[in-house]
Amino acid sequence: MSNRKRNWSMGSHRKDRGSPPRNSETWKSKLSGSALNGLGACRTAIHSANTSSTDQPFIYINYSSDLLLRYSLQAIMDNSEEARSQALPERPKEDQNKSKKEKPAKAPKPPKAAKEPKPQPAKKEKAPNVPAAPTDPNSMFKEGFLKSVHNEKPSEKIVTRFPPEPNGFLHIGHSKAIAINFGFARYHDGVCYLRFDDTNPEAEEEKYFTAIEDMVQWLGFNPYQVTYSSDNFDKLYELAERLIEKDGAYVCHCTDTEIKLQKGGEKGTAGPRYACPHRDRPTKDSLTEFRAMKDGKYKPREAFLRMKQDLTDGNPQMWDLAAYRILEKPHHRTGDKWRIYPTYDFTHCLCDSFENISHSLCTTEFQLSRVSYEWLCDAVDIYKPMQREYGRLNLTGTVLSKRKLLKLVEEKYVRGWDDPRLYTLIGLRRRGIPPGAILSFVNELGVSTALTNIQIVRFEQSVRRYLEQTVPRLMLVLDPIPVIIDNLPNDYVEDIELPFSPKDPSFGTHVVAFTKTVYIDRTDFREEDSKDFFRLAPGKAVGLLKVPFPIKATTFEKDSQSGKVTCVHALYEKPEEGTAFKKPKTYIQWVGSSSQHDSPVAAEVRIFNPLFKSENPDAAEGGYLSDINPESEEIYPSAMIETGIKEVQQRAPWPAEAGEKDEKEGMAGWETTRFQGLRVGYFCMDRDTEGGKVVLNRIVSLKEDAGKGGS
Secondary structure (H helix, E strand, C coil), X not given: CCCCCCCCCCCCCCCCCCCCCCCCCCCECCCCHHHHCCHHHHHHHHHHHHCCCCXXXXXXXXXXXXXXXXXXXXXXXXXXXXXXXXXXXXXXXXXXXXXXXXXXXXXXXXXXXXCCCCCCCCCXXXXXXXXXXXXXXXXXXXXXXXXXXHHHCCCCCCEEXXXXXXXXXXXXXXXXXXXXXXXXXXXXXXXXXXXXXXXXXXXXXXXXXXXXXXXXXXXXXXXXXXXXXXXXXXXXXXXXHXXXXXXXXXXXXXXXXXHHHHCCCHHHCXXXXXXCCCCCCCHHHHHHHHHHHHHCCCCCCCCEEEECCCCCCCCHHHCCCEEEEECCCCECCCECCCCEXXXXXXXXXXXHHHCCCCEEXXXXXXXCHHHHHHHHHHHCCCCCCEEEEECCEEECCCCCCHXXXXXXXXXXXXXXXXXXXXXXXXXXXXXXXXXXXXXXXXXXXXXXXXXXXXXXXHHHHHHHHHHHHHCCEECEECCEEEEEECCCCCCCEEEEEEXXXXXXXXXCEEEEEEECEEEEEHHHECCCCCCCCCCEEECEEEEXXXXXXXXXXXXXXXXXXXXXXXXXXXXECCCCCCCCCCCCCCEECXXXXXXXXXXXXXXXXXXXXXXXXXXXXXXXXXXXXXXXXXXXXXXXXXXXXXCHHHHXXXXXXXXXXXXXCCXXXXXXXXXXXXXXXXXXXXXXXXXXXXXXXXXXXXXXXXXXXXXXXXX
């Protein structure tokens, strides 16, 4: 654009919205070519240009003329001087030869034309009442990191593995690893192993094996095979001897302190690295000593088999890592057969090779290990898989460390490993988080090499969006108070048909009973009315969801000891025939009292809030235990829910997706009975449900209502 200043103003300066002050130096900018996409976009682009501040010539445009807008934008976007000079039609000049004395006769001033009313902005049309289109569940494999990994090695048969250590319960971070390894193989028509890395009998328990396999299946994946590193103990031992014979390993008798000093101490502060004194012992001696380790000559920590790598390499994973150590605890699968066990660094790559893994996908904490991974495969002359690393998923505002979770469980801060306030997968399952919501969340985040730190609120937003489209609606009252509608007969019953979903007719409908006595939530009634309160109060009417006409409170009763309202009296405001019906400002949920309908259904509701008060519990003064939120769980022991809960339970799982899709109706787990409690939150049944009392867990809250205060 030319640097000449142009002032294309029309009309007098106005201070109303949309007319910028003349000659303001803040109204300077270039406009993007995208502004040519329609007149509406032109207005937006020019407004954006006029509200920015640059060193370019300013543009002052009167918004009232569409014709001027078209000419002006054309001039701005065209780089030719000729086009700019023709951007606006020339105002006709007066004839210079006309005699100054010739003046036309003054005509009477015409009456001022009435000002045209400003066009009102078009109202936004409401979105159609249908669920939003779901995100592509395979987008994480079609683009970004995982696409590049596949392009790097587009194998005919993709083989991956998920190799957890069976020494604890899986947490939310493991869900990403499961989704990547199993999902990558499934997307490319390959297979994925579930391999338990069971090389440490001191920390492994059968309950962890069972829980891990259960969680993989719950997320919707079926392993090609379930294998164990211990299946390969004989082969691993043979390769260890081969490595010694090739002068690639030696038996070391150094202490932990001596080994640290050999590696330069903490962060290299102890001086240069140097070799272990046993490094150059004859291979025959190392082989003899290794067999002595196996036969019980040495106690734990008295001898190690170390790989002879490259101490001059800057990568710590090449500084003669341990390959075998002595452990005297029996193994859960091999019993007392072995006293020496391979380390992760020795086992992992070799088991990958045994299973013909094409893509060994792991987190970036193993990025440095790639060098030793490839070194060992080459050193023993076996097939070398391709290892690539992605950024792991971490959730802020909680703790995921096995050691810290164990302390929370053992010291009774939580109910157990499956406490809904924990972010273990079994805890999330009990809380009611659907497996499909977890996979959707991982897919939304995508995959890269960067560490992904996500706030809990972001996770809950994703879950909420998922539940919005997949679970039915029911009326739930947390803290009920009875409302007696005095102008209805004692035996009055009216069937009210309610949809299970206002957005998806396929969910079906159900019928609830509207009766003389209904229960509403205590928060929906006030003893004294106020202008910003739109629910029930003396002299004020409110609508009951789907009930034809509103009710108006007349009086209320209170407990003399506690001062709490115990009962509200109201009138049903059914208009006389021919009288106009006045729609109430607000509708609230309710539950009718009808013995013949077994209504209401009694429930205990558990509301779960964050277990910790801060975003980083580990950084709290006094440690993470001092950061525990004393209000992390609220219990409503006398809640009531409408009778539709019975049909919802019979038709569970909600939704029938991922690992829950094969569960038969009427036989699904408690947590698969999920629903939205209207105006309250999303809930599921808890396994503590028994007898005639339902126990509900809140999955997530509803979105915050920024609408009417107090509504």
